[in-house]
Amino acid sequence: MVIVARAQQWGPFAPDPQRHNPLAERPQFAEPGNTAEQAAQQAAAAGDSASAELFGRLAQVPQGIWLTPEEFPAGQVGDHVRGLAEAADEAGDVPVLVVYGIPDRDCTGGFSAGGLAADEYGPWVGEIAEAAGSGDSAVVVLEPDALASAIDCDSRAERVELLADAVDRLRDAGVTTYVDGGHSSWISPADLAPLLEEVGIADVRGFATNVSNFQTDEDEVAYAESLVELLGGDVHYVIDRSRNGNGASGEEWCNPPGRAFGITPGYVDDDTRLDAYLWVKPPGESDGECNGGPAAGTFWPARATELARAADW
Secondary structure, eight states: OHHHHHHHTOGGGSOOTTTSOGGGTSOBOOOTTOHHHHHHHHHHHTTOHHHHHHHHHHHTSOOOEEEOTTTSOTTTHHHHHHHHHHHHHHHTOBOEEEEOOOTTBTTTTOTTOBOOOHHHHHHHHHHHHHHHTTSSOOEEEEOTTTTTTTTTTTOHHHHHHHHHHHHHHHHHTTOEEEEEOOOTTTSOHHHHHHHHHHTTGGGSSEEEEOTTOOOOHHHHHHHHHHHHHHTTSOOEEEEEOTTBTTOOBTTBOSSOTTOBOOSOOEEOOSSSSEEEEEOOSOTTBOOSSSTTOOSTTOBOHHHHHHHHHHTTO
16 A cells, blocks of 8 residues: 555655646646636627637636635635635646735735735635645745835835745645745845745745746846845746736836737746746736726736737737
8 A cells, every 4th residue: 555655646655745846747727717718708799709719718828816815805715716726636737826915915016905914814825725735736826026025115024924924824735835036127136035035935845936027038037046046046936927028118017018928838847946937917917007907907808919919829
């Protein structure tokens, strides 16, 4: 029986979720009924076959599944995540979950403002962790922008404490975790590395970069490799390339015009610390009410079409 358990990687013989790359072992999961699929159905009903085809293709590309307390509060988020884990297991895929509920969220941008009270945050993350850990494999990108903005928002001590607790909960539940690490045009590796160390980056898989931003793959790899070196070399990372096909537009981050879808996501097998390229930010969704956009997280058909055409989809 021990030989069988070892061969099947059961129980104590299961691989450590923080020490192996699940994105190399399974395809990434595309959530059924995502916003792009809903837009495709609406376009088809309106007789717009070209948009229906485009949005249908977009819906099939694996993208981050964002969890906010406003949409999935405590007492409900666990059931939602458990359903995602079951669906991903049935498909043989790995879901990429984005945990986004830190107090004073989006304190530098404001378009996604909100989040939980400090004493509510840990239990909410714990509910996510327990549900995600019930599946065969899950990946979490933890709190986009939270650490990179902590200094500007004068919330370093609280953010570090809350994220360290979240890291512990996700690790203990067996969920492969990447703590958000800003991007190459925002904060220096020397300033961010100590914050990542304080929240316990050594206890999880690594960090994520470029979430919801537009920096090129090349710039992000250089930035991430600098962070890896400062963190002692034993961490891994993922990069969001969902909208970086044309690179960034200076410092403009909120629905900047002239951008393009990036190359579709996939794992990386090149003996580096880069585990995978992801589409963490669903590229058809708005950054907020800027440059003509709807509310943050709302599917924006005109911008999705623009990004697709620019990428020669």
